[in-house]
Amino acid sequence: QVQLVESGGGLVQAGGSLRLSCAASGGTFSSYTMGWFRQAPGKEREFAAAIIYNGARTSYADSVKGRFTISRDNAKNTVFLQMNSLKPEDTAVYYCAARGGTLASSVQNDYNYWGQGTQVTVSS
Numbered sequence: 001q002v003q004l005v006e007s008g009g010g011l012v013q014a015g016g017s018l019r020l021s022c023a024a025s026g027g028t029f030s031s032y033t034m035g036w037f038r039q040a041p042g043k044e045r046e047f048a049a050a051i052i053y054n055g056a057r058t059s060y061a062d063s064v065k066g067r068f069t070i071s072r073d074n075a076k077n078t079v080f081l082q083m084n085s086l087k088p089e090d091t092a093v094y095y096c097a098a099r100g101g102t103l104a105s106s107v108q109n110d111y112n113y114w115g116q117g118t119q120v121t122v123s124s
Contacts, residue, residue: 002027002033003111004096009118012086017052020081022096029077030054033099035111036070036081038092038120041051045095049103059104064090086122093117 008020022034033052034112039045049070051058058070069082079096105111 002029002032002098004098004113004115006016006094006096006115006118009094009120011121011123014086014122014124016086016089017082017084018086018121020083020094020096020118022079022081024077024079024098027098028114029098030074031100033101033104034070034072034079035105036079036101037095037097037098037108038090039095039117040049040089043092045108047106047108048094050106051079052102052104055106057102059106061106067090083120086120088122088124091122093119 003026006022035050036048037045038048049060051070067085072079095117096115098113099111
C-alpha cells in the first residue's frame with residue numbers, strides 16, 4: 001500500500017510560482033509512474049502532468065504545457081510539480097497519484113493511489 005502526502009500549496013499572485021511536493025511511503029516508489037491532477041471549484045478533477053518511473057518520459061495537459069514541470073527524486077521518494085507563470089484559472093486542489101506500469105497516463109482511473117490534495121490559490 002502506497003501513501004502519498006502533498007505539500008507546497010498556498011496563495012500566490014498571478015505570474016508567480018509555486019513548487020508542489022508529494023512524498024511517498026509504503027511502496028517501491030521507483031517503480032511507479034506518478035501523476036498530478038487538479039480539481040477547481042465546481043469542476044471535475046483533471047489531469048495536469050505525469051512522469052514515468054525513471055523520469056525518462058513526461059506528459060502534460062495542454063493548459064499547463066510550457067509553464068509546469070514535473071520531476072522526481074527516486075532517492076527521496078518524492079515527485080515535484082514546479083508551477084511558473086501561474087494564472088487565476090490554475091486555482092484548484094492539486095492531487096498526487098501513483099500507478100504501476102510505464103505509461104505516463106492522463107486517465108484518472110489508471111491510478112491506484114491518491115493523496116489528500118493541497119490547495120493552490122492564484123489571485124489576480
